[in-house]
Amino acid sequence: MKTKEHTQLIKAEAKRLGFLSCGISKAEFLEEEAPRLEKWLNQNMHGEMQYMENHFDKRLDPTKLVEGSRSVISLLLNYFPSEEQNSDSYKISKYAYGMDYHFVIKDKLKDLLHFIQEEIGEVHGRAFVDSAPVLDKAWAAKSGLGWIGKHSNLLTQQVGSFYFVAELIVDLALEYDTPVTNHCGTCTACIDACPTEAIVEPYKVDGSKCISYLTIELKNEIPNEFQGKLDEWMFGCDVCQDVCPWNRFSKSHSEPLFNPNPELLSFTKKDWEEITEDVFKKVFKKSAVKRTKFSGLKQNIEFLRKKK
Template identity: 80%
Template sequence: MNSNTSKYTQLIKQEAKRLGFLSCGMSKAGFLEEEAPRLEKWLKQNMHGEMGYMANHFDKRLDPTKLVPGSKSVVSLLLNYFPKETQREGSYKISKYAYGTDYHFVIKDKLKQLLHFINEEIGEVHGRAFVDSAPVLDKAWAAKSGLGWMGKHSNLISKQVGSFFFIAELIIDLELEYDSPVTDHCGSCTACIDACPTEAIVEPYVVDGSKCISYFTIELKNEIPSEMAGKFDDWMFGCDVCQDVCPWNRFSKSHREPLFDPNPELLEMSKSDWEEITLEVFQKIFKKSAVKRTGFNGLQRNIRFLKD
């Protein structure tokens, strides 16, 4: 191993911290052996529902060297999005991650800065930045890099900060010092399984994506099946129930990223305000938000479904 490997690893971790990332971990790029049978089984059981893209690029999804030729390392990064304030009680709810500016833009920008820094300080390094925008198994890589363990709700959990964070990665052709995975600290707790309104966590560590409220309110393009009526617990975009009940989220601290702060109106709106929302108000509140994924019509469909 190159004597500079350790130095480069530390440099990247320090810069990641300076850019506002919660933590940064390194893994050797290669085939994800343990994930392969899991992903195959999940797809065979149709747990991806209408998310057809999950079945595409199976090989690339499991091996970043096929996605980024010549890559040697996966640099995994976490960015906190836990908000200072949440929506008013008794209103229709949106997932906390969608309160502010769409995370894709915010994180992509930080990743570009990090890649630029690596090229300035270390030399010519080739690679690509990913924010759940390509077939990369973010959570598996973050777990492999020691940033947390995969909880029973299939989200990554960190002992220090809980689970309200985004995961992103740089896949680069630079050899680094690699981190080791941490142990699982879910123990006998089943809080997330017991609390899931649609029973989407079919067994510990397995989520049936096609039963998840996030799937119905964001990914599903058609009408929401009537048998789901009354099960959505007032969630109109995404769902945080499994994270809200997780004991490790007692350690969540509010983020320091101004771009993730919501439009103040979002926090104040009541159910009747949402039911009467106009396109103009939607565009103002969700100007650069991830809520644009479901769009004005999609959000209206979700609200109608909750109201009926």
């Protein structure tokens, strides 16, 4: 059996491609996640994200996404920046500082799959970067890359949580990793700090109250009940990660494509309030911020300006 050799080969190549870490688990139905996901959806905690209700079975069973799949290869890619925004600025989540992660990671995943096919032989698989019904964090935890924290993000002792999670689902049998233990303990820093009280209980986030949802996913106007509670965030939110003690171990990424446009770091609130569509296109060229469009960002800024 060459499973051990193949596994070592894949992990070494993942490291060479710049991934923070790589863990592997057996492609099978996620039994523990099924009732949790069903309950969360039934409680309408996904807000207007109707797509979360689709493909329930596929979210829980990778063999329905990739025929004959045997392994889920989970990968982490660091995005923690070396510099942050001007202190007098409306805030953007750190993951959106540079080029849209979908492009960056998809290319790396394609390179990894190509390497597997070149070195091992006829292997079929698909790359996933939160663009299909895959429970990324659940697979990463199952693959031993970290544990799910009380804020529902993946946490790792060595580097915290400022990284992207992605997968390759392949029809190749490999050596499987085992989950790590939870190290949140009695800490409730993320729950206490959430400006909109979206973390309704440990390990359970009401998505419809989350600032990331309100400033990115929500297509209608932000409800008035959140007036004065967005903590100056105009795109996404990092509060629950910023206060997490494990993120004191975060180290700056080494991916040039994640480096921000200098204007993004230097802009003040006044600059954001006066931003034109041309400047928006320049500052956020190939950025994840384009998801909210110029009109959406302006709407978020206006909402922040109106705070009581």
